[in-house]
Amino acid sequence: MSYTRRSKDELAARVVQDIPEGATVNLGIGQPTLVANHIPSSREVLLHSENGILGMGPAPAKGQEDYDLINAGKQPVTLLPGGAFFHHADSFAMMRGGHLDICVLGAFQVSATGDLANWHTGEPDAIPAVGGAMDLASGAKQTWVMMDLLTKQGQSKLVQACSYPLTGIGCVKRVYTDLATLACTPAGLVVIDTVDGLSVQALSELIGLPLSS
């Protein structure tokens, strides 16, 4: 049976299905940023930006950019009425202190038990950079990953054990991919959904790990 991958927007919309009304959410740089575009206006979700913003709004209209008002990816954003600014130590206290409900991050690899690798390829010549990835991964009440399931070479990014340097241990609760949504548990991967036409058996073969559903 044939199946179609979720587009990046479809994947973002799938993540949004699981974000409840009233949640405080941090969206990582890159693909997770798309999630904001799919939150329905009827649902009040507070977006946190690690550089010191709570209640972040959408990108400004062209010509209205203010470069004192940017997100963690350093792109101009806006502030919703009720939004607040704060310094970096408070911003990271919001994560570490368990005040942030959900963070959505990209990843190089995630292990079946929720170890995350998303900051460094570990290659000798690579310039390492970590930013807030480790703080978010270990601090938010729930860490979700949003990524393609397979690398361009067709290898699963869901693995038994990460080969890249770790960002956090056992911190990922859910992985949203272009082919399926899975939960990481101490006992391994649990399938939440797959795209139409993709059986759990076929998914298990792609990942190369046992799945429960």
Place this chain on the structure above:
Amino acid sequence: MINKFVSSVSEALADTRDGATVMIGGFGTAGIPDELIAGLLAQGARDLTLVNNNAGNAEQGLAALLKAGRVRKIICSFPRQTDSYVFDGLYRSGQLELELVPQGNLAERIRAAGAGIGGFFTPTGYGTELAKHADGSLKETREIDGRMYVYETPIHADLALIKAERGDRWGNLTYRKAARNFGPIMAMAARKTVATVHEQVALGELDPETVVTPGIFVQAVVKIDRVATQAGGIKA
């Protein structure tokens, strides 16, 4: 009479010594004290340790300090940028020491220094490469209520360079939007803090309920003409 306003950047930075640890505020385009960084370059102190979130872009600002060979070590969370080639070259050739710190640990280590805390246990980074010392040995860890934590030490500085928005002669400061970022905590962590402001106001003009950095944390303030950060520009 207390008056922390000084007439020029060069006067504010004149006593900066070789070997100083210098914190520099800013994140992305917001809150970078450009005039103070240029002043530090002109002042000439060498063998500096810089504390910043990043490690410079292109050849301006912080990258100009690196390029001029004035920096021995940088403590930051995210040196890699599309145009961080000055840092990249110095780091790869071993001419610049890097201490890479998760961003929240960086902020809290700075805050701890300012608050007189001798370090803290944090879950961030536990079990990762960043829970190791520069020599590869493991940092101290502790299990607290069933969770593993890593011990992190405070980061003190000789000098902090920060960008604020409004200030009075006692050194009370407010900031503008996300330009606040590291300013308030760096001001606390340094023996000497120099802040730029775009508006010099009389005592009492800042609402005391909304002062963000109380003047006790600030030693010198320099007024700098407003620079447009809004697309349409900001009227002075």
